[in-house]
Amino acid sequence: MNALVQPARPDPDTSQQSGATASGAEILLRVLRDQGVDVVFGYPGGAVLPIYDALFQQDAIRHILVRHEQAAVHAAEGYARSTGRVGVVLVTSGPGATNAVTGLLDALMDSVPVVCLTGQVPTHLIGNDAFQEADTTGITRPVTKHNYLVKQSCDLARTVHDAFYVARSGRPGPVVVDLPKDILIAPAPYVAASTKPHRSYRPITQPDPAAIRTAVRALKAARRPVVYAGGGVINAGPEASRLLAELVRLADLPATLTLMGLGCFPASDRHFLGMLGMHGTYEANLAMHGCDVLLNIGARFDDRVTGRLSAFSPDSFKIHADIDPSNINKNVAVDVPIVGDAALTLRALIDAWHDEPVPQNTAALAAWWREIAGWRSIDSLRFTQPPAPDAVIKPQFAVQRLAQLCAASGRDTFITTEVGQHQMWAAQHFPFDKPNRWMTSGGLGTMGYGLPAASGVQVAHPDALVIDIAGEASILMNIQEMGTLAQYRLPVKIFILNNEYMGMVRQWQELLHGSRYSESYSAALPDFVKLAESFHATGLRARNVGELDDVIERMLAEPGPVIADICVDKLENCYPMIPSGAAHNEMILGPEHAGRTASITNEGMMLV
Amino acid sequence: MSQTLAGTAREERLRKATISVLVDNESGVLARVIGLFSGRGYNIDSLTVAAVDDDRGRSRINVVTTGTEMVIEQIKAQLDRLVPVHRVADLTKDGPHVAREMALIKVVATGENRVESLRIAGAFRARTVDTTTGSFVFELTGSIDKVDAFIELMRPIGLAEVSRTGIAAIARGVETL
Numbered sequence: 001m002n003a004l005v006q007p008a009r010p011d012p013d014t015s016q017q018s019g020a021t022a023s024g025a026e027i028l029l030r031v032l033r034d035q036g037v038d039v040v041f042g043y044p045g046g047a048v049l050p051i052y053d054a055l056f057q058q059d060a061i062r063h064i065l066v067r068h069e070q071a072a073v074h075a076a077e078g079y080a081r082s083t084g085r086v087g088v089v090l091v092t093s094g095p096g097a098t099n100a101v102t103g104l105l106d107a108l109m110d111s112v113p114v115v116c117l118t119g120q121v122p123t124h125l126i127g128n129d130a131f132q133e134a135d136t137t138g139i140t141r142p143v144t145k146h147n148y149l150v151k152q153s154c155d156l157a158r159t160v161h162d163a164f165y166v167a168r169s170g171r172p173g174p175v176v177v178d179l180p181k182d183i184l185i186a187p188a189p190y191v192a193a194s195t196k197p198h199r200s201y202r203p204i205t206q207p208d209p210a211a212i213r214t215a216v217r218a219l220k221a222a223r224r225p226v227v228y229a230g231g232g233v234i235n236a237g238p239e240a241s242r243l244l245a246e247l248v249r250l251a252d253l254p255a256t257l258t259l260m261g262l263g264c265f266p267a268s269d270r271h272f273l274g275m276l277g278m279h280g281t282y283e284a285n286l287a288m289h290g291c292d293v294l295l296n297i298g299a300r301f302d303d304r305v306t307g308r309l310s311a312f313s314p315d316s317f318k319i320h321a322d323i324d325p326s327n328i329n330k331n332v333a334v335d336v337p338i339v340g341d342a343a344l345t346l347r348a349l350i351d352a353w354h355d356e357p358v359p360q361n362t363a364a365l366a367a368w369w370r371e372i373a374g375w376r377s378i379d380s381l382r383f384t385q386p387p388a389p390d391a392v393i394k395p396q397f398a399v400q401r402l403a404q405l406c407a408a409s410g411r412d413t414f415i416t417t418e419v420g421q422h423q424m425w426a427a428q429h430f431p432f433d434k435p436n437r438w439m440t441s442g443g444l445g446t447m448g449y450g451l452p453a454a455s456g457v458q459v460a461h462p463d464a465l466v467i468d469i470a471g472e473a474s475i476l477m478n479i480q481e482m483g484t485l486a487q488y489r490l491p492v493k494i495f496i497l498n499n500e501y502m503g504m505v506r507q508w509q510e511l512l513h514g515s516r517y518s519e520s521y522s523a524a525l526p527d528f529v530k531l532a533e534s535f536h537a538t539g540l541r542a543r544n545v546g547e548l549d550d551v552i553e554r555m556l557a558e559p560g561p562v563i564a565d566i567c568v569d570k571l572e573n574c575y576p577m578i579p580s581g582a583a584h585n586e587m588i589l590g591p592e593h594a595g596r597t598a599s600i601t602n603e604g605m606m607l608v
Numbered sequence: 609m610s611q612t613l614a615g616t617a618r619e620e621r622l623r624k625a626t627i628s629v630l631v632d633n634e635s636g637v638l639a640r641v642i643g644l645f646s647g648r649g650y651n652i653d654s655l656t657v658a659a660v661d662d663d664r665g666r667s668r669i670n671v672v673t674t675g676t677e678m679v680i681e682q683i684k685a686q687l688d689r690l691v692p693v694h695r696v697a698d699l700t701k702d703g704p705h706v707a708r709e710m711a712l713i714k715v716v717a718t719g720e721n722r723v724e725s726l727r728i729a730g731a732f733r734a735r736t737v738d739t740t741t742g743s744f745v746f747e748l749t750g751s752i753d754k755v756d757a758f759i760e761l762m763r764p765i766g767l768a769e770v771s772r773t774g775i776a777a778i779a780r781g782v783e784t785l
Contacts, residue, residue: 137636142647146691149635166691200632201691326685329678 024156024188025050028117028179031160033060034193037088039079039459040064041072045092046132047119050184064459064488067480069096071452073103073174074478077112078456081439082414084237086167087456089116094132097178098139102446104174105143109443110260111235113172115163116144122182123151136178145173150183157191162198170203171324172235203323207340207348214336215295215319216352219251222293223364224371226316227253228276228305231260231442232298232323234435236342241435243346244297245269250353252365254372256284258299259427260442267431273372274381277305278578279424282380282587283372285576288313289584290371296320298342301331302443303607311583321345380576380589381428389546395422395497395568398548399429399469402495405552411465413437414457418450418474421503421574426469448477451494455481458490465493465556472498472565473522482535485561493555494563496528499570507573511597512580512605532563541565580607624653625680626699626707626777629669630785632692633659640690641669650675650683654709654752654774666694668785670707670777672752695785699777707777711755716743717766725765732758743768 022030028051032040039062044052055063066072069091076087091100097118107114118140121130137149146166148159156179163175219225227248233240241264248255248271255265256276265272274281276288285307288294294316299305301320306312312332320328321338328337338345385397399422406413415430416439417423423440432438439457441449450468458466468475475496485492497503505520529539538558542551548566555562577588579597581604588596631637638657645652653672660668673683680698688696699705713734715725722744729736729746732754738745748758752775759770779785 138639141636141640142643147636151635170689200694324689326682326689328685330682330685333678 021187022190023050023054024153024179024184024186025054027157027188027190028160028184029054029058029061030190031157032088035161035164036085037061040088040090041066041075041079041456042090043067043069043072043092043096045096045119047093047121047181048090048096048117048179048184050181051090051117051119051179063090064455064484066452066455067483068478069099070103070448071455071478071481071484073100073107073114073116074446074449074452075456075459075484076114076116077103077107077110077449078416078439078453079460080112080114080456081234081453082436082457083460084436086113086115086164089114091116091118092132093119093121093136094134096132097134097136101139101143102444104140104176106441106444106446106449107174108143108145110441111172111231112174113167114174115160115167116174116176118176118178119184120149120178120180123180124182126180136176140176143174144176147176147178149178150180153183153186153188156183156188158194161191161193165193165198166201169198169201171232204325204339205323205341205344207321207338207345209348211336211338212345212348212352213356215338216349216356217358218293218317218319218336219253219295220353220356220358220360223361224287224291224368225251225253225293225295225365226287226291227255227295227297228258228288228299229255229261229264229297230258230299233261233264233342234298236298236323238435240298240341240343240346241265243343243350247346247350247353250350251360252369253295254287254369256280256287258302258305258442259440261299262427262438263432263435264298266433268433273376275427277302278307279428279574279576280578281428282378282576282589283375285578285584285587286375287372291316294318296322296334297345298322300327303331306331307578307586308581308583311585313584378589380587385545387545389544391545393542393545393548393566393568395425395499395566395572396429397545398495398497398542398566398568399425401548402467402469402552403430405549405556406465406467409465409556412461413465413467414439414454414461416440416450416453416457416466416468418468418470418477419445419447420471420474420505421499421507421572422469422471422474422497424504424574425497430469447474451475451478451481451492452484454492454494455484455488455490458492459488466491467493467495470494470496471503472496472500472525472528473502476526479531482532482537482561486536490561491559492561493558494561495555496563496565497568498525498528498565499568499572500525501570504574510573511594512600528563528565532561535561537561537563539563539565541567543567580604620676622674622676623680624672624674624700625683626705626775627671627673627684627687628697628699628777628785629671629687629693630695631667631669631690632694633665633667634692637667637692638669640692641671641687644686644690645671645673645683648682648686650679656774656776670775672775697779697785699779702779703783704780705777706780707751707775708749709752709755709773709775710747710749711759711770711772712737713746713748713759713762713767714743714769715746715762715766716768718742721765725762728758728761728765734758
């Protein structure tokens with residue numbers, strides 16, 4: 001993903017295409033094939049009809065018709081995050097492009113490589129308020145890594161190659177290419193991908209050896225070290241995850257992961273402290289608070305992770321490795337900045353660890369592990385599920401049983417989520433041992449992400465088990481994508497933790513706003529079983545504990561798409577929790593500590 | 609230890625920075641830079657932009673901003689990651705530099721004030737580029753402080769209108785952007 005040089009692909013039929021005989025749309029598809037694109041998520045419209053006509057006349061690129069352009073971007077994100085490749089979106093001008101905006105910002109905030117091709121009115125009409133005209137490059141500038149408007153046919157092929165290079169290089173992100181209709185129709189010259197370095201965008205991938213040595217010395221001398229890794233490790237490819245595990249085991253380091261990083265270090269490994277941050281584990285957050293050396297790889301000190309900045313990890317020597325220099329010293333001042341690719345950085349750290357003669361402070365480390373074991377024994381993710389068959393299902397128990405039965409099935413399992421309580425319960429109770437298996441909207445927190453993302457994952461992995469862990473409110477935000485599942489026979493399983501509330505909103509209202517549940521009740525819900533059936537899928541419902549396992553097993557056995565409506569405890573809160581404006585060592589572990597929210601200051605209340 | 613040593617000490621102090629950015633001269637590039645500043649809440653005290661290299665299609669943007677050390681480092685990093693940006697230099701930090709702006713200043717005055725305005729213009733080596741019986745337009749080139757001082761002196765005499773270019777800046781010596 002970090003190649004400095006754009007890949008040159010063999011070009012068997014240059015002779016046929018030299019000169020400008022093919023239309024812009026045909027050249028566009030040829031460039032997509034050069035870039036290894038096998039699937040495009042899109043929705044047709046007037047401005048992109050020439051591209052759809054060209055798609056119709058070829059077999060190399062598959063088109064998946066979504067039901068809303070936002071879903072096209074989320075599907076491309078799911079495809080990209082589960083494969084490590086660039087996801088491709090094709091939408092029309094005007095509303096097609098504006099509908100894609102939420103998805104683009106989602107991809108920007110979570111660093112997902114996406115190329116979004118938008119139609120545009122013909123060049124001579126730009127600026128005239130033409131039908132379905134939008135200033136797409138203007139609107140998408142702050143929600144993309146970069147964007148282009150192709151004004152001349154001679155720029156088309158080069159620009160699209162450039163877009164793919166920018167999307168996947170350095171810190172990945174979404175790139176928009178705006179394509180006026182006349183450019184798609186007029187003949188355009190074919191240009192192969194350049195093998196020369198990019199003229200201006202050349203991210204640093206190789207870490208500075210001096211910084212690596214300083215980092216290793218600090219880690220060896222550390223009495224209380226912690227590794228905090230994030231989505232950057234996943235973006236750097238599976239080798240980076242393997243190297244992270246190698247380093248952590250080699251140095252016997254406690255390791256915690258961000259929401260975006262789940263899976264880049266095996267949850268089953270004894271070094272894993274669980275997720276950190278607002279709904280992270282007690283041991284992860286207290287280790288962050290109490291550590292003396294902090295190694296951050298591919299995470300960005302997000303406010304969900306740090307809590308109150310002035311009290312964040314106050315006594316630690318901080319090492320921050322990131323591909324994006326603008327992430328370093330943005331929120332938290334660090335002692336050792338390392339700019340580079342996560343895999344190359346981890347490789348360098350491991351090599352330097354072997355070369356550095358200073359012995360590790362193993363006695364202090366052993367004491368640190370004992371302290372961590374004490375925090376672990378609190379079992380901060382605990383919950384109580386009454387065992388009676390007619391007992392109400394605890395949402396945590398539903399996720400736990402889902403995870404256990406998925407593991408028992410032995411199938412390669414990919415999880416997507418929507419946004420809210422169910423997302424946090426999934427992050428806490430569904431363990432991941434491999435990268436690229438967990439797709440969630442972290443930075444933007446986009447309700448409606450999970451279903452279209454799952455469809456993109458399923459397109460990329462037709463034989464895998466793909467489950468969207470959802471809430472009954474979020475799922476309705478992109479429920480139209482049930483149509484996409486039906487059309488392409490994508491056997492996505494939608495596992496709704498149905499508590500009839502926008503649960504996280506309700507939880508904050510309970511804890512911070514005197515239980516005044518303003519507009520957070522999910523009134524007038526559809527019957528999800530009938531809804532599934534109307535979209536040619538299977539609908540299942542579990543009303544109590546006695547029905548849960550049977551519903552999960554039937555869901556997993558079903559060859560087609562399923563909605564499983566799991567009726568869970570309506571008032572369950574997601575714990576542990578660091579209330580807004582609080583520090584890592586001021587966690588609320590459960591309802592018994594909920595009174596601590598009374599100490600939340602006005603400043604804290606203002607935070608989201 | 610980091611935050612207390614590195615963080616808070618430099619946290620509070622604001623400084624001015626003159627940042628020069630070499631960019632591809634393509635459509636939307638100025639909007640990208642301005643959008644970055646407004647979107648992330650950075651200050652723009654002054655901004656100039658013009659093509660400086662016709663053959664290779666590059667423009668130079670000079671922006672004067674104010675912020676803490678951490679914010680100014682952020683601004684530089686954020687500018688540097690924009691795709692059409694070739695080089696970012698913090699002229700204030702990287703070494704001695706020259707920064708100049710041009711201003712056109714209209715003074716409407718008669719009698720003694722009219723004579724006084726001409727005297728001050730002479731002292732500042734401003735050029736008189738337009739004259740009527742009731743007004744002057746002075747052209748003044750210099751540092752921001754010099755232009756500020758000139759304007760302040762003209763204010764009680766009959767300052768009527770000011771048009772300033774914002775600064776163009778370049779490093780002293782053999783180093784280039």
